[in-house]
Amino acid sequence: MADIYIRGGWIITLDKERRIIKDGAVAIEDGVIIDVGKREELDKKHRFTSDIVLDVSRHIILPGLINTHVHMMQALLRGCANYVSLIDWLTKRIWPLQGNYTPNEAVVSAKLAIVEMIKSGTTTFLETGLVGRYGPDRIIEEAVKPSGVRAALARHVMDLTGYATQENVLHEGLIEDGDTSLKDTIRLYHKYHGWMNKLWIWFGPRTPGAVSTTLYREIAAKARELETGITMHLAEVREDVEYTLKNFGKKPVEFAHWLGLTGPKTVFVHVIWVTDEEIDILAKTKTNVSHNPCSNMKLGSGAARISDMLKRGVNVALGTDGGPSNDDYDLLREMKHAALLQPLRTLNPKSIRVEEIIEMATINAAKALGIDSITGSIEVGKRADIITIDYWQPHLKPLNNPLSHLVYSASGHDVRNVIVDGKLVMFERKVLTIDEEKLLNEVDKAAYTLYERAGICIEPDTVWRIM
Numbered sequence: 001m002a003d004i005y006i007r008g009g010w011i012i013t014l015d016k017e018r019r020i021i022k023d024g025a026v027a028i029e030d031g032v033i034i035d036v037g038k039r040e041e042l043d044k045k046h047r048f049t050s051d052i053v054l055d056v057s058r059h060i061i062l063p064g065l066i067n068t069h070v071h072m073m074q075a076l077l078r079g080c081a082n083y084v085s086l087i088d089w090l091t092k093r094i095w096p097l098q099g100n101y102t103p104n105e106a107v108v109s110a111k112l113a114i115v116e117m118i119k120s121g122t123t124t125f126l127e128t129g130l131v132g133r134y135g136p137d138r139i140i141e142e143a144v145k146p147s148g149v150r151a152a153l154a155r156h157v158m159d160l161t162g163y164a165t166q167e168n169v170l171h172e173g174l175i176e177d178g179d180t181s182l183k184d185t186i187r188l189y190h191k192y193h194g195w196m197n198k199l200w201i202w203f204g205p206r207t208p209g210a211v212s213t214t215l216y217r218e219i220a221a222k223a224r225e226l227e228t229g230i231t232m233h234l235a236e237v238r239e240d241v242e243y244t245l246k247n248f249g250k251k252p253v254e255f256a257h258w259l260g261l262t263g264p265k266t267v268f269v270h271v272i273w274v275t276d277e278e279i280d281i282l283a284k285t286k287t288n289v290s291h292n293p294c295s296n297m298k299l300g301s302g303a304a305r306i307s308d309m310l311k312r313g314v315n316v317a318l319g320t321d322g323g324p325s326n327d328d329y330d331l332l333r334e335m336k337h338a339a340l341l342q343p344l345r346t347l348n349p350k351s352i353r354v355e356e357i358i359e360m361a362t363i364n365a366a367k368a369l370g371i372d373s374i375t376g377s378i379e380v381g382k383r384a385d386i387i388t389i390d391y392w393q394p395h396l397k398p399l400n401n402p403l404s405h406l407v408y409s410a411s412g413h414d415v416r417n418v419i420v421d422g423k424l425v426m427f428e429r430k431v432l433t434i435d436e437e438k439l440l441n442e443v444d445k446a447a448y449t450l451y452e453r454a455g456i457c458i459e460p461d462t463v464w465r466i467m
């Protein structure tokens with residue numbers, strides 16, 4: 001007997017054959033998908049025997065989306081850093097704010113990011129870098145675990161204070177030494193890694209300029225020993241190339257490869273300023289790339305060569321990046337921007353297909369996180385991470401091509417139901433695991449207390465006059 005029976009419209013399975021089932025249905029028992037097929041057939045078995053029947057015949061059913069680049073600590077900073085390029089964005093705005101966080105504010109920011117992700121259909125995410133001052137244990141216990149979603153959480157590891165060619169630019173509130181940051185990552189790993197098959201601890205080395213080569217090698221070795229992942233920003237701006245070339249005579253991907261950081265358990269983020277040879281290294285080593293088009297466009301960082309990477313066999317996934325670089329955590333909106341950016345970059349409308357974009361937000365991302373055996377598609381035997389998207393709305397009609405509509409026309413607001421690990425996390429747009437109203441009431445207070453402490457973002461940045 002199924003716990004949840006979804007009587008759907010279009011099921012986009014992302015299974016090995018990439019089946020699309022019109023008038024389909026899915027049955028879930030004990031957190032596992034036990035049946036996928038035509039509604040007519042499955043109705044006979046499950047319609048009147050299941051505990052919960054979700055009648056969503058006017059919905060598109062999709063595997064839960066997977067966001068491969070999230071800064072939970074930037075949710076409170078939304079709107080705080082416009083019109084600046086990356087290095088100023090970091091050193092003058094973001095780091096002074098992040099370097100002033102208290103653990104209480106960190107929990108609020110984490111919850112805000114997670115609620116937004118749930119409401120826009122994300123069921124798994126990769127956090128790029130927690131540090132000691134945020135209180136990672138409290139974030140895990142009070143925000144991540146109760147939310148019901150899956151998460152791979154990288155903790156930052158560092159022993160220098162620069163960014164690319166700029167030395168001593170990291171905010172004092174964020175500085176940690178190599179020993180502390182490495183040991184604390186290992187501590188978190190032993191405490192949480194693998195919890196309920198929903199939580200994993202990764203290594204999050206800071207960007208070149210903030211980590212010595214010795215420490216990078218230690219991180220690579222330790223991650224391999226513990227069989228966990230590594231995620232790092234790489235080749236995001238031209239200064240990143242300048243730094244590795246000038247100091248090591250290597251381009252960014254060559255540099256990372258030389259240090260042992262490449263491989264199937266690594267997710268490099270942005271990867272914009274790379275050559276064909278570097279793309280070949282990524283393909284050969286099965287290193288994953290997280291593409292974050294909105295952030296790249298907003299900060300004027302550049303347009304990543306995603307269509308070239310896909311052609312050369314690199315596993316590319318999608319990410320939203322953080323509150324003040326996007327400024328949202330809505331992966332459906334990110335899909336549209338990813339689909340638009342490649343034709344603009346190449347002046348070729350055929351450069352990327354919607355199927356590739358949907359793969360980047362689901363199965364490719366599951367592969368990047370090393371969890372494609374449990375999630376990323378709607379298949380019998382996988383854990384049930386499923387979202388339903390209401391297409392009975394003006395902007396999604398006529399429904400001649402659900403794949404095209406998902407990428408070009410839908411947004412996170414269209415997601416109605418979210419199931420993670422066989423449990424309803426959002427039903428009819430009501431989040432069931434976090435008190436959204438209570439959280440929204442806490443957000444402004446936490447944010448403005450933080451802004452005041454950091455002396456940033458207190459007044460809106462506008463050339464207009466506020467009365």
Ligand SMILES: [Zn+2]
Binds near residue numbers: 069071128269321
């Ligand atoms: Zn980032």
